[in-house]
Amino acid sequence: MNKKDKNILIFIKFLMFxxxxxxIYFCLDVFGIIKVPEKYSIASLFYSQIEVMATSGxxxxxxxxxxxEIIFDDNKEKIENRTIIFEEEPKNNETxxxxxxEDKNDIPNDNDGENYIENNNIINDLADCFYYNQLDEYGKxxxxxxxxxxxxxxxxxxxxxxxxxxxxxxxxxxxxDTLRNSFQLAINSLTFDNPFLFYxxxxxxxxxxxxxxxxxxxxxxxxxxxxxxxxxxxxxxxEDDVENxxxxxxxxxxxxxxxxxxxxxxxxxxxxxxxxxxxxxxxYDVTAGRNVYNLYGALIERxxxxxxxxxxxxxxxxxxxIPCIIVxxxxxxxxxxxxxxAWNYVKIDETWYAVDVTWDDPIISGNGRLTDEHxxxxxxxxxxxxxxxxxxxxxxxxxxxxxxxxxSDVNY
Numbered sequence: 001m002n003k004k005d006k007n008i009l010i011f012i013k014f015l016m017f018x019x020x021x022x023x024i025y026f027c028l029d030v031f032g033i034i035k036v037p038e039k040y041s042i043a044s045l046f047y048s049q050i051e052v053m054a055t056s057g058x059x060x061x062x063x064x065x066x067x068x069e070i071i072f073d074d075n076k077e078k079i080e081n082r083t084i085i086f087e088e089e090p091k092n093n094e095t096x097x098x099x100x101x102e103d104k105n106d107i108p109n110d111n112d113g114e115n116y117i118e119n120n121n122i123i124n125d126l127a128d129c130f131y132y133n134q135l136d137e138y139g140k141x142x143x144x145x146x147x148x149x150x151x152x153x154x155x156x157x158x159x160x161x162x163x164x165x166x167x168x169x170x171x172x173x174x175x176x177d178t179l180r181n182s183f184q185l186a187i188n189s190l191t192f193d194n195p196f197l198f199y200x201x202x203x204x205x206x207x208x209x210x211x212x213x214x215x216x217x218x219x220x221x222x223x224x225x226x227x228x229x230x231x232x233x234x235x236x237x238x239e240d241d242v243e244n245x246x247x248x249x250x251x252x253x254x255x256x257x258x259x260x261x262x263x264x265x266x267x268x269x270x271x272x273x274x275x276x277x278x279x280x281x282x283x284y285d286v287t288a289g290r291n292v293y294n295l296y297g298a299l300i301e302r303x304x305x306x307x308x309x310x311x312x313x314x315x316x317x318x319x320x321x322i323p324c325i326i327v328x329x330x331x332x333x334x335x336x337x338x339x340x341x342a343w344n345y346v347k348i349d350e351t352w353y354a355v356d357v358t359w360d361d362p363i364i365s366g367n368g369r370l371t372d373e374h375x376x377x378x379x380x381x382x383x384x385x386x387x388x389x390x391x392x393x394x395x396x397x398x399x400x401x402x403x404x405x406x407x408s409d410v411n412y
Contacts, residue, residue: 130325131189134402138169138182142224143190153200154242156232159225170209170220183207183224185400192326195311196249198294199242204231235291245296252299257320267322268380268412271346271355274316275379278309279361306342306358313344313357323347327354327404329393343390345407346380352407353380354390380412 028034126132132143145160152158169175187202206227212219225231236242256277260270282298286305291297298304298312310326317324324346331341343356356378378386386407394401 129189129193131193131402135185135189136182138166138179139186139189141165142183142186146187146190146224147194150194150197153197154239156230156236156239156242157226159223162222162224164219164221166222167220170222171218176209179209179222180207181400187224195295195315195326196246198249198291198296198311199233199236199245201231201233201290204229233290235289235296245300249295249299253316253319256316260320267320268348270320271317271322271348272376272379274313274320275355275357275360276375278312278357279375282309282312282361284358284361306356309357309361310342310344313355317344317346324355325404327392330391331359332389332391338391340393341390343378345405347405348380348412352405353382353412354386354407355379355381356386356390382408382410382412384409385411 126144126147129143129147132140132147135143141162142160145162146153149158149160166175166179169179172178187205191197191200191202204226206225208223208225208227210221210223212221230237232242236245256274260273263273264270278298281302283303284305285292285303288297288301288303291301291308292303292305293307293311295308295311295315298308304312307326314324314326324344326342327345328340328342330338332338341356341358343354343358345352346355347353359378360375362374383406392404394403
């Protein structure tokens with residue numbers, strides 16, 4: 001074999017090697033055995049398609065919530081013990097918890113309320129977030145990403161990028177349904193664990209799934225955001241609006257906390273002072289707009305429904321180092337009618353008790369004055385009394401249930 005023939009043979013072998021490598025690379029790319037970036041994908045040159053699907057967040061239920069009414073005659077004598085009037089109002093996320101908040105004895109209890117307010121997340125580490133602790137692994141991933149970027153949520157346009165983190169899940173038969181449920185649970189849980197996120201409208205937050213099809217393989221990328229639109233509540237247009245609202249709320253919370261700490265070191269009395277502030281300053285109103293369900297409505301607009309009362313009570317007590325969670329369930333009136341409702345559980349000396357600030361702030365018809373008997377009917381009460389007209393309801397999304405801590409049998 002002459003030199004020319006040898007060179008041709010070498011060239012043919014080299015060419016066959018290149019073809020073999022390219023063929024193997026193409027097969028691995030086509031069948032998704034290896035993940036190849038789009039710009040290096042050979043398969044995409046033959047067939048590539050990208051589909052984007054957005055699933056918006058939702059308020060799980062929109063039910064009606066009970067409210068007390070006490071009726072007096074002209075002589076200011078109470079003529080009817082208690083009537084609950086059921087008014088239509090949307091109700092946000094229902095959820096239940098089984099993890100117990102640990103006492104925060106190491107949290108400074110100084111009277112510098114303003115300094116304390118500045119550390120808004122001081123007791124909201126993930127270990128203390130009840131709803132978070134009961135999410136599945138996918139819900140926790142979503143929750144953690146949003147939680148770790150809470151400040152960015154103030155812009156209303158932050159996008160949480162998960163890239164292909166859920167790719168394996170979405171290749172499973174029920175993967176999309178599982179991820180959608182986990183998403184709904186996560187964003188609702190986030191706002192219940194952190195009531196200071198009053199400026200977020202979860203119905204505007206989208207779970208965005210991008211499906212890239214290349215020949216015989218699919219790759220799923222996931223992100224969460226507004227899908228091109230702001231997810232701030234309609235009352236807040238910019239991050240400056242949000243910051244101003246937060247500052248106004250913090251000023252009020254500072255006053256409440258400083259007042260409570262100045263008057264007493266006893267946490268039961270402090271919890272009662274916060275309870276009394278809400279009873280004295282917040283008006284139950286189902287017609288005052290969307291903020292009746294959140295912290296801003298209760299403390300700034302001073303109009304709220306049961307969820308607004310419960311969120312405000314939790315937020316203030318937590319910032320005072322007093323463990324408190326929001327509970328959703330059913331309220332029952334004396335006629336046996338039941339409707340959705342929200343209240344709080346508060347932990348005192350390692351024991352949980354129920355507090356229903358809404359029902360301790362009844363609508364008074366006629367001329368009359370609320371007595372202490374009614375003012376504190378649902379303050380730190382035990383299950384023997386509380387569960388006569390309250391029932392926990394752990395059904396949130398589908399068959400998933402959250403569990404609450406067991407409360408004391410007797411009143412505090």
